[in-house]
Amino acid sequence: MTRHYSALSLFREGLNGQQGWQKAWRSPEPKSHYDIVIIGGGGHGLATAYYLAKIHDVRNVAVIEKGWLGGGNTGRNTTVVRSNYFFPESTALYDMALRRYETLSRELNYNIMLSQRGIVTLAHSEAEMEMAARTVNAIQINGTDAELFDLAEIRRRLPLLNLDQDARYPVFGGVWQARAGTARHDAVAWGYARAADRLGVDIIQSCQVEDFLIEGGRCRGVKTSRGEIRADRVGMAVAGHSSHLADKAGFRLPVTSYALQACVSEPIKPVLDTVVLSPATGTYVSQSDKGEIVIGGGLDRVPSYGQRGNLPMLEQVVSGLLEMFPSFRQLRLMRQWAGIVDVTPDSSPILGESPLSNLFLNCGWGTGGFKAIPAGGVLLSHLLATGKHHDISRPFDLDRFAKGRLIDEAAGSGIAH
Ligand SMILES: Cc1cc2nc3c(=O)[nH]c(=O)nc-3n(C[C@H](O)[C@H](O)[C@H](O)COP(=O)(O)OP(=O)(O)OC[C@H]3O[C@@H](n4cnc5c(N)ncnc54)[C@H](O)[C@@H]3O)c2cc1C
Numbered sequence: 001m002t003r004h005y006s007a008l009s010l011f012r013e014g015l016n017g018q019q020g021w022q023k024a025w026r027s028p029e030p031k032s033h034y035d036i037v038i039i040g041g042g043g044h045g046l047a048t049a050y051y052l053a054k055i056h057d058v059r060n061v062a063v064i065e066k067g068w069l070g071g072g073n074t075g076r077n078t079t080v081v082r083s084n085y086f087f088p089e090s091t092a093l094y095d096m097a098l099r100r101y102e103t104l105s106r107e108l109n110y111n112i113m114l115s116q117r118g119i120v121t122l123a124h125s126e127a128e129m130e131m132a133a134r135t136v137n138a139i140q141i142n143g144t145d146a147e148l149f150d151l152a153e154i155r156r157r158l159p160l161l162n163l164d165q166d167a168r169y170p171v172f173g174g175v176w177q178a179r180a181g182t183a184r185h186d187a188v189a190w191g192y193a194r195a196a197d198r199l200g201v202d203i204i205q206s207c208q209v210e211d212f213l214i215e216g217g218r219c220r221g222v223k224t225s226r227g228e229i230r231a232d233r234v235g236m237a238v239a240g241h242s243s244h245l246a247d248k249a250g251f252r253l254p255v256t257s258y259a260l261q262a263c264v265s266e267p268i269k270p271v272l273d274t275v276v277l278s279p280a281t282g283t284y285v286s287q288s289d290k291g292e293i294v295i296g297g298g299l300d301r302v303p304s305y306g307q308r309g310n311l312p313m314l315e316q317v318v319s320g321l322l323e324m325f326p327s328f329r330q331l332r333l334m335r336q337w338a339g340i341v342d343v344t345p346d347s348s349p350i351l352g353e354s355p356l357s358n359l360f361l362n363c364g365w366g367t368g369g370f371k372a373i374p375a376g377g378v379l380l381s382h383l384l385a386t387g388k389h390h391d392i393s394r395p396f397d398l399d400r401f402a403k404g405r406l407i408d409e410a411a412g413s414g415i416a417h
Contacts, residue, residue, distance in 0.1 A: 024190060025197035030204050030229050034062045036384050037222055037231035039209045039245065041065025042074040043185075043370065044237035044362050046192035046203075047377020048384070053199035055378070056385035061201045062231075063193075064224060066208035070189030073239050074370065076307070076339035078262050078296040080275050080286065081371040082119050082180030084139050084146050087407050089395040090348065091142035093375050096392060100374030101183060110191030113184035113289060119177050119275040120149065120157065122324075124169040128279075132175045135411075139177075147176040160271060160325050169280040169323060180275065182286055188373055212249050212359070219249065219359040235360045235384050237376070240305070240340025242363035251355040253363070254401050255342045258299040259306060260367055261313045263336040265328070267291030276324065279411075283320025293331060295321050299367065300338070309336030341366050346406035351379050352389060352397035360384055361398065 013020055036052060038045045041063050052058040065071075081101055083094035105112050123132040132148055139146035150173045155163055163171050193203055204226070213221040213228060221230035238245055240257040267290050277284035282298035297317035300310070314336055322329055344350060344364040349372065354361050362380040365372060379393040389397065400406060 024194045025203050028202045028204065030062060030064075030207065030224070030226055031202065032228070033221075033230040034202070035060040035231065036233050036235065037061075037229055038063045038235040038237060038384075039222065040072070040237040040239070041069045041189075041193070041203065041205065042072045042237060042239060043070070043188050043192065043373035044239075044365075044376040044380065045235070046189055046196060047373050048235055048237060048362065048380040049201045049203075050192045050196040050199070051377045051381035052385060053196060053201055056381060058385050059200035061196075062229065063196070063201060063203045064207050064209055064222065064229070065203070065205045066225075068205055069193050069203070070186045073339035073341060074189050074373070075186045076262070076337055077185055077370040078284070078286070078294050079182040079185045079288075079370065080119065080180070080284070081114070081183050082177050083144050083371070084119070084121075084135075084175065084177040084180065085409055086135060086138050086411060087409065088142045089407050090409050091139065091144050092392050093349075093379075093396070094372055095144045096378070097372045097375035098179060100378070101371075102179075104188075104191070104374060108191040108195045110187060110194060111184075112187045112191055114181065115183070115289070116179050116181040117274050117286075119180035119277065120154065120174040121277045121279065122154070122174045123172045124278070124280045125172060129172045132173060135175055145177055145179055147178070149174045149176050157274060158272075158276060160327055161276065162324055162326055167323065169278065182275065182288075185370060188370075192373075192377070209245065210248075212356070214250070214356065218357040233358050233360065233384050233387075235362065235380050236354070237362040237380065239342050239363060239365065239369070242342050242361070246354070249354065249356045249359055253350070253361075253398075254345055255350070255364055257303070257305065257340050257342055258301065259304050259338040260296075260299055260341045261309045261317070261336060261338040262294065262296045263309060263314065263317065263333050264288070264295070265293040265331040266334055268293070268331065278320060278324055281320030281323055283317055283324065285321060285324065292334065293328060299341070299343070305340055307338050307340060309338055343367075345401070347409045348407040349376070349396055350398050351376070351393040352383065352399075354398065
C-alpha cells in the first residue's frame with residue numbers, strides 16, 4: 001500500500017526524528033524456491049524483475065544482491081543516456097531504452113530526473129567530419145534522431161569550449177543527438193526496486209551468489225551466502241563480475257573486466273547545458289543538477305577489481321577536460337571513483353541463454369549500459385518468462401561470437417573500449 005505524504009507530515013517527520021517513514025521496499029528472508037531468481041541488484045537486474053511482474057505477471061521472483069541496490073556500476077556511472085549508435089540492431093536496442101526512459105518517471109511514479117539536454121560528439125579533423133556525416137546518415141536511416149553540427153553551431157551551443165584552431169585537437173564540428181541527456185542513476189535503481197517490490201518481487205540485499213545448483217546439466221538455482229535458493233530459471237546481470245560467475249557455472253564468456261573511472265568538481269553555477277564528448281581524448285563532461293561538473297574518461301587498462309580512482313587516470317581525464325574547457329582549470333575536484341565494467345570484443349552487450357541450460361545472461365554493456373537499463377530489463381524478462389528471444393535481443397546472443405556476426409560498436413560506444 002503506497003502511503004502519500006503531505007507537506008505537514010514532511011514537516012512533522014523533520015521534528016520527530018524521521019521515525020514514521022514507510023520503507024521504499026521490504027527486506028524479506030529468502031524463500032527456498034522462486035520461479036525466477038535474478039543475480040545482481042543493479043539497474044538491469046531490478047528492471048528485469050519489474051518487467052517480469054509487470055509485463056509477464058511472473059511475481060514469484062527474487063533479486064539477489066551481494067551488496068546494496070545500485071552499489072555497482074548503476075550508482076557509479078556518469079548518467080549519460082542516448083541512442084545514437086551505428087548499426088540498426090544497436091539503434092533498435094538503445095532507442096527502445098531511451099523511449100522507455102522518456103516515460104519512466106510517470107510509469108514508476110518516481111522522478112528519475114531525465115534531462116534531455118542533448119549530446120555533442122566532437123569531430124576534430126576533416127576526416128572525422130566525413131565520418132560524422134556518415135554516422136548521422138546511418139542513425140537517421142535507422143530511424144532515430146541525429147544532426148551534423150558545423151563549427152558555427154558548436155560555437156553557439158558551447159561558448160566555453162576551446163575552439164582555437166591551433167589546439168592539439170581542433171574542433172571542426174560534431175554529431176548532435178537532441179533526445180540524449182542525463183538521468184539520475186540511483187533514482188533509476190530505486191524507482192525500479194520500489195515498483196518491483198510493490199508487485200511482489202523479493203529484493204534480497206547483502207546476499208552473495210557463490211555458486212550454482214546444477215542438476216542433470218541444468219541450472220536449478222543458486223548457492224548463496226544465506227543458503228541455497230532453488231529456481232526454475234536464473235538470470236544473471238552482474239556486469240564486471242560476469243566472467244567470475246560464468247566460471248562457477250562452467251563456461252567462459254568473451255568478457256574482460258576493467259575499472260572505469262569518473263570524477264566530479266565542486267558545484268558551480270550553470271555553465272554547461274549539454275553533454276560533450278571528445279573521442280580524441282576519450283573525455284566527456286556534463287553538469288549535474290547540483291552544479292557539479294561530471295567528468296568521465298577511458299578505461300584503466302591495468303586490470304583491477306578496485307572500485308576506486310587513481311592518479312594516472314585522473315591526469316589523463318583532467319588533461320582531456322582542460323583541452324576542451326581551459327577555464328575549468330579553476331575548479332576543485334571533490335570525488336573520484338571507479339566501477340568494474342564488462343567489455344566484449346565488439347563493444348556490444350550479450351543477451352540470451354548461456355551454455356548452461358536455464359541460466360540467462362545480461363552482460364557485456366561495458367562503458368555504456370546505464371542508458372540501456374529499461375531495454376535490458378524488458379529483454380531479459382522476455383527471455384526468462386518465455387525461454388525465447390525478443391526480436392530485439394536475438395542479434396545480441398552469445399552465439400554471435402562463434403558465428404562471426406559481430407556488432408562492432410567500438411566507435412558508437414563513444415568511450416574507447
Ligand atoms: C565510471 C562509470 C561511468 C559510466 N558512465 C556511463 C554513462 O554515462 N552512460 C551509460 O549508459 N553507462 C555508463 N556506465 C556503464 C553503466 O554504469 C553500466 O553498464 C550499467 O550500470 C550496468 O548495470 P548493471 O545492472 O548490469 O550492473 P551493476 O549496476 O554493476 O549491477 C550488478 C550488481 O551485481 C552485484 N553482484 C555482482 N556479483 C554478485 C554475486 N556474486 N552475487 C550477488 N550480487 C552480485 C553487484 O554488487 C552489483 O550491484 C558507466 C560506468 C562507470 C563505472
